[in-house]
Amino acid sequence: xxxxxxxxxxxxxxxxxxxxxxxxxxxxxxxxxxxxxxxxxxxxxxxxxxxxxxxxxxxxxxxxxxxxxxxxxxxxxxxxxxxxxxxxxxxxxxxxxxxxxxxxxxxxxxxxxxxxxxxxxxxxxxxxxxxxxxxxxxxxxxxxxxxxxxxxxxxxxxxxxxxxxxxxxxxxxxxxxxxxxxxxxxxxxxxxxxxxxxxxxxxxxxxxxxxxxxxxxxxxxxxxxxxxxxxxxxxxxxxxxxxxxxxxxxxxxxxxxxxxxxxxxxxxxxxxxxxxxxxxxxxxxxxxxxxxxxxxxxxxxxxxxxxxxxxxxxxxxxxxxxxxxxxxxxxxxxxxxxxxxxxxxxxxxxxxxxxxxxxxxxxxxxxxxxxxxxxxxxxxxxxxxxxxxxxxxxxxxxxxxxxxxxxxxxxxxxxxxxxxxxxxxxxxxxxxxxxxxxxxxxxxxxxxxxxxxxxxxxxxxxxxxxxxxxxxxxxxxxxxxxxxxxxxxxxxxxxxxxxxxxxxxxxxxxxxxxxxxxxxxxxxx
Numbered sequence: 347x348x349x350x351x352x353x354x355x356x357x358x359x360x361x362x363x364x365x366x367x368x369x370x371x372x373x374x375x376x377x378x379x380x381x382x383x384x385x386x387x388x389x390x391x392x393x394x395x396x397x398x399x400x401x402x403x404x405x406x407x408x409x410x411x412x413x414x415x416x417x418x419x420x421x422x423x424x425x426x427x428x429x430x431x432x433x434x435x436x437x438x439x440x441x442x443x444x445x446x447x448x449x450x451x452x453x454x455x456x457x458x459x460x461x462x463x464x465x466x467x468x469x470x471x472x473x474x475x476x477x478x479x480x481x482x483x484x485x486x487x488x489x490x491x492x493x494x495x496x497x498x499x500x501x502x503x504x505x506x507x508x509x510x511x512x513x514x515x516x517x518x519x520x521x522x523x524x525x526x527x528x529x530x531x532x533x534x535x536x537x538x539x540x541x542x543x544x545x546x547x548x549x550x551x552x553x554x555x556x557x558x559x560x561x562x563x564x565x566x567x568x569x570x571x572x573x574x575x576x577x578x579x580x581x582x583x584x585x586x587x588x589x590x591x592x593x594x595x596x597x598x599x600x601x602x603x604x605x606x607x608x609x610x611x612x613x614x615x616x617x618x619x620x621x622x623x624x625x626x627x628x629x630x631x632x633x634x635x636x637x638x639x640x641x642x643x644x645x646x647x648x649x650x651x652x653x654x655x656x657x658x659x660x661x662x663x664x665x666x667x668x669x670x671x672x673x674x675x676x677x678x679x680x681x682x683x684x685x686x687x688x689x690x691x692x693x694x695x696x697x698x699x700x701x702x703x704x705x706x707x708x709x710x711x712x713x714x715x716x717x718x719x720x721x722x723x724x725x726x727x728x729x730x731x732x733x734x735x736x737x738x739x740x741x742x743x744x745x746x747x748x749x750x751x752x753x754x755x756x757x758x759x760x761x762x763x764x765x766x767x768x769x770x771x772x773x774x775x776x777x778x779x780x781x782x783x784x785x786x787x788x789x790x791x792x793x794x795x796x797x798x799x800x801x802x803x804x805x806x807x808x809x810x811x812x813x814x815x816x817x818x819x820x821x822x823x824x825x826x827x828x829x830x831x832x833x834x835x836x837x838x839x840x841x842x843x844x845x846x847x848x849x850x851x852x853x854x855x856x857x858x859x860x861x862x863x864x865x866x867x868x869x870x871x
Contacts, residue, residue: 356588356647357383357408365399372399372415383408388448402430404441409585412441439577446580476555483548490541497537501530546735554813568615575617576601579633582640583619589643590667593650593657597667598622602630604702606679621669626830629672642666659841671834673827676702677758680710681815687744688734688811690716690725699751699820708754708788710764710818713747717797738808741801748780748794751820759788760823768798768816769807777819 347361359380366373373396376384384391385406391397399405401417401424414436416427430436504526583599590597604616619631631639643666650657662668680697687693692715699708718725721743731737754762763781783790800807 353407353411355408355411356585356592358411359383362407366396370419372417373397374399374405380407385445385449388445390449402436404436404444406441406445409588410442410581412438414441442577442581446576479548479551479555483545483552486541486544486548490537490544493537494534497530497533501526543733550812553809557813572603572615572617575633579617579619579636582636586636586640586643586667589647592647595667596624598625602703605704606702621667623830624833626826627824628827628830629669631669639666671827671831673823673831674821675758675824675827677754677762677820677822678702678707680712680818680820682712682714682746682818683815684714684811685813687714687716687742688737688808690730692716697818699754708751708820710751710820711749712816712818713745713749715745715747717743717745719743721797734808734812737803738805739802741799742803742807743797743799746794746796746798746816748792748818750789750791750793752789754788754790754820754822756788757825758822759790760786760825762787762790762820762822764792764794765819765821766816769800769810769814 349362353362357380359377361377362380363377363384364375366375374386374391375396376391381391386397386399387404388406399415399417401415401420403415405413405415407413414427414430416430424430424435425433505523580601583601586597586599589595590599598621600620600622602618602620604618606614606616617633619633619636620627621629621631646657646660646666678699678701680699682693682695682697684693692713694713695711697710697712698706699710701707715723716725717723718729719741723745748764751762761782761784763779763783765777765779767777778796780792780794781790783792
């Protein structure tokens with residue numbers, strides 16, 4: 347058996363695949379040894395029978411040899427292969443994305459990403475909400491104008507009544523006119539106050555919608571950037587797994603999306619490459635580390651191809667797959683919203699702790715209490731404001747209480763501690779730390795209290811209370827990582843013993859001879 351087309355590289359087997367054409371129908375037969383390295387339209391191929399090829403099929407051989415099948419009978423409808431590529435009908439990126447989805451290379455990435463349909467639906471909701479807000483604003487203006495007109499008509503009617511009743515009584519007439527003018531001014535002032543309050547509320551809603559629009563636009567941009575990065579990272583991960591498989595390394599890499607809250611409302615999505623050793627999560631790499639290690643892995647693979655024994659006792663610092671194990675991991679994040687403070691109300695909440703992949707992984711008991719001017723918990727009636735805007739310019743104090751957490755993941759519930767941000771905390775290094783609670787506990791007790799004071803309350807701070815939140819980041823030590831560390835140490839000792847057993851026995855005479863310096867030994871040669 348002699349191949350007509352020869353490919354080389356990771357995953358390419360000596361006898362890989364055979365394509366035949368019979369009665370105008372092309373089909374492909376996969377040999378057993380290449381079954382793990384051949385896919386059509388992202389699906390693994392059965393080696394028991396030839397698989398017919400259909401016009402436009404995407405075929406993957408090995409690590410990254412993508413081909414698409416062009417049936418000459420269909421060229422008239424879709425164009426030639428070159429034309430299909432130029433039109434974007436097929437591309438390496440779309441073929442690899444299809445493969446990644448079908449083979450679940452994305453893992454929980456797909457669930458973490460917002461789909462294009464979701465973004466379009468959110469955009470549509472925004473347009474609808476904006477239209478409703480504009481209609482409400484127009485209706486409020488028309489209602490205010492109508493009310494003023496009605497007040498003026500009522501005022502004129504009452505003037506006519508007074509003129510009829512007090513005809514000939516000049517003093518009485520003058521007094522009643524002054525009363526009516528005073529009532530008119532009061533009604534107009536009240537109507538203006540109501541109109542202004544309504545406009546402020548509508549303007550606040552409009553600002554919130556504009557903020558949501560900016561957030562949506564940023565999300566769309568972030569999604570495009572993430573997609574571009576994924577198209578770079580996923581082939582690197584696939585190649586790394588193939589190299590690890592060829593070299594017999596106990597590592598498996600996968601792509602994860604880590605969604606991390608930044609401040610009160612903002613979020614950042616990071617791409618992380620999760621590395622497992624013997625089935626245990628030992629550390630994460632960022633895309634830059636992955637790119638750097640990819641070159642080292644290729645060099646190691648080339649060394650192995652030339653001389654497999656040359657990498658048998660490879661030092662850890664030269665192994666591109668090896669890194670110190672990360673024991674401390676983020677369990678998840680929880681948020682406590684602060685809008686109740688604008689109405690001088692307390693907020694006691696059992697906040698869900700959400701992992702970076704969007705899974706619930708426990709809860710955090712949080713309390714926020716408004717304080718009186720003297721620092722007591724009971725705010726007296728004379729300090730209560732009817733409108734949150736009245737807080738601007740004054741002093742606000744409140745107490746934050748974080749009592750405990752519960753139902754944390756068992757393997758991460760070790761030496762648990764919290765970090766949180768507040769208001770203008772934008773730098774991760776400026777986070778406030780709470781704990782750790784030493785030892786193992788799925789329900790750690792923090793018993794943490796802190797009093798915050800804002801003097802004076804500004805418009806920006808008030809907007810923060812309306813829409814913002816305190817974000818808590820919970821961390822713990824991973825017991826699985828600790829077990830992986832023990833296994834590493836055991837393997838290291840086993841390799842040392844094996845290496846020592848293979849060393850030749852030193853003759854007695856040599857053992858009792860005078861020591862020779864390295865320099866003397868070098869000179870003797």
